[in-house]
Amino acid sequence: MNTRRSTRLRRLTLRMLDQPRSTVNIDAATGRGLGPHKEIFHNYLGVLAREKMPIVHNSWKDVPESLKELVWNDILVSFIMLKYMVKKV
Numbered sequence: 001m002n003t004r005r006s007t008r009l010r011r012l013t014l015r016m017l018d019q020p021r022s023t024v025n026i027d028a029a030t031g032r033g034l035g036p037h038k039e040i041f042h043n044y045l046g047v048l049a050r051e052k053m054p055i056v057h058n059s060w061k062d063v064p065e066s067l068k069e070l071v072w073n074d075i076l077v078s079f080i081m082l083k084y085m086v087k088k089v
Contacts, residue, residue, distance in 0.1 A: 023080040041079060048074055 024041045025034040033041040052071050057063050075081075 021078060021080045023082060025082050037079075044078060045075070 022037040022040060023035070024037050026032070027034055032038075048071060052067065052074070053063065
């Protein structure tokens with residue numbers, strides 16, 4: 001019987017130094033990624049959370065600032081993020 005195993009998506013977390021970082025537009029209102037690389041960005045955030053965040057914290061507010069800073073630096077190393085304002089019609 002096959003069981004589901006956790007994935008680390010190494011293709012997302014490993015990037016050669018000569019490869020450019022992907023650019024992701026961030027909707028300023030919602031904080032969600034936009035553009036052609038948004039799925040890769042969202043998947044990367046999930047992988048990063050599984051690898052770096054211990055499950056002992058009940059909410060994001062309980063996570064120490066040092067750990068938040070570590071995660072933020074990992075995101076900045078992997079992606080170029082641009083704020084993008086979406087006009088509401």
